[in-house]
Amino acid sequence: MTDTVSTTGTTESVADFAARARAWLAENMPRIDAEHPPFTVRAEQSSWDRAKELQKRLYDGGFAGICFPREYGGLGLDFAYQRAFNAECRSYEMPLILNVPTFTICAATILDMGTEAQKRERISAAIRGDEILCQLLSEPSGGSDLAGVITRADRTDGGWVINGAKTWSTSAFAADYGLMLARTDWTVPKHEGLTMFLVPLNAPGITMRRIREVNGNEEFCEEFFDSLVLGDDAVVGEVDNGWEVASRQLYHERRAVGGGSEFASGTGAENANEMPPDHVGLAEATGQADDPRVQELAGRALVRRVVKQHLIDHVARSIADGSLPPNAGTLIRLFHAETTELEVDTALAIAGTAAVVDEGGAAAGLLDVGVRYLSRQTGSLGGGTSEMARNVIGERILGFPRELAADKGIPFNQVKRGRS
Structure with missing residues (x-):
């Protein structure tokens, strides 16, 4: 972390940037327990108002839009600076809900495909904390x-x-x-x-x-x-x-869903429900810490979690150096979905009936595992279904023949839809 990365934004080394961010965060952002983050509810307007307030602080402090160009309100820095900032801000409250879809999907798409006016107005407003995109x-x-x-x-x-x-x-x-x-x-x-x-x-x-x-x-x-x-x-x-x-937008979405976008600021969980399940804690709470079967289940989930992070790093580097095509971000998206399902399924398997019925005793309070199970498949739908992701990987990364499309080449007003 001592190198200066080539960038149009600064000659400051990554290490010096991280040190400056460390000092600024300590003076300006609310501290949190990274293992027990504040409960941000995306469905409540107050959560978005708070996120905009925090984003304005980042902007005023000179740490907003690190990888966005300077002419659109960002800092114009290399991803290495964003990664350094992410490491420093993990123990501070951050406007994480603005990452998806505002920054990593919508602003990124506008940056690639928008007019100069759209870039200057919408991206800048989002970085300042004035606007939200969807x-x-x-x-x-x-x-x-x-x-x-x-x-x-x-x-x-x-x-x-x-x-x-x-x-x-x-x-x-x-x-x-x-x-x-x-x-x-x-x-x-x-x-x-x-x-x-x-x-x-x-x-x-x-x-x-x-x-x-x-x-x-x-x-x-x-x-x-x-x-x-x-x-x-x-x-x-x-x-x-x-x-x-739209294709460029989906490219950014698939990278964002998997956690591989340079435009995301901060890497912590938005709230406790976004934290990876504590499989070891579940085993202990249900009296199964010494059960070999439960240990194997927990171990498999933990290993998968580590592999996911290594995959994100590998794919991000490979897209940047051209050894993998941009569509390789779909690999992150698919692995993220499957890992999320495995993590929640494992938590439910360990918690057992305590995840759906309040049995009292040491296992009390595990009902949130059952609630999380109800939405475990959302990662398999965002950015297109996992089945579509496999098609993208097969056809656009591995070079397999495209599937037959009955409506290919047919004017849309002649395509049969619904019961027609």
């Missing part, structure tokens, strides 16, 4: 076929009129802008007639509702667009070339 991709009838969206954008004088619906939009209720994929040409194959828009979520013509999940959470939203009017300046990328933007 994704508006999935649709009630779309499922995992993102290119099959039917939300339509019709051209008008100087702009567009949007009609349709989106769903499963993460934290959209707290967001100021959203990246929305819509169909602008129905006469060409589905991937060719799409356009990405940057939508102000307080605009007339948008109705938003919260979605209640089986575990009681209400983080996700659905949105209905009724003659929403957007200007040409809302287009991200080129008209009818939205699939290129």
Whole structure:
């Protein structure tokens, strides 16, 4: 950590940067127990208000947007500086909920595909802690076929009129802008007639509702667009070339979900429910610490956790040096999903009935394991399903033949949908 990394932002060494961050954090950010982080509830507006407050502190202190270019409000530094800062800030309260989707997905996509004005306005506002960004991709009838969206954008004088619906939009209720994929040409194959828009979520013509999940959470939203009017300046990328933007967006999402994005600031858990399960503690609480079967289960999960971190580091380095293609971020996404499921499944197997019934005694308080089990599969859905991730790995990394698509090359208005 003594080298100076080549960067347009500074000649300060990584070690000196880390030392400066260490001193600043001690003076300016609230301390926490990293093993028992504050309980941040994504479904509550107060959590987002607190995150914006903390982000403003980082910005004022000169530690926000470390890997974003300086002209858009960041520091323009190499990933090594962000990693150093992450190591220093682990014991401090950080605006972690802003990492996904604001910074690692939406701002990263705008950085790659947006206009100069969009970069200067939206990325800068997010880094300052003034705005939150979200994704508006999935649709009630779309499922995992993102290119099959039917939300339509019709051209008008100087702009567009949007009609349709989106769903499963993460934290959209707290967001100021959203990246929305819509169909602008129905006469060409589905991937060719799409356009990405940057939508102000307080605009007339948008109705938003919260979605209640089986575990009681209400983080996700659905949105209905009724003659929403957007200007040409809302287009991200080129008209009818939205699939290129969406593909880049998915690239960033798959890296973000797995924990491999350079645009994430801080690496701790957002709250206790995001912490990896304490399998050893569960075994002790249920009187199974000496059970060889339970020890094997816990050991397998712990090893998988270590392997995941090594995979993140390996894939990040390999994408950076070109030895792996950008789509290799999907490897992180898939391994993350499978590791999360294994961790929670193992916790439930160890806790047994104590995870679903309050049995009192030493095992009291383990019911959260059962609640976590209800949402264990979310990592297998974010950024596309795990089945789609395997397709990406097979076709775009390993070079396997693409699967047959019945609608390939067919104008979208001739594709059979639903019961048609």
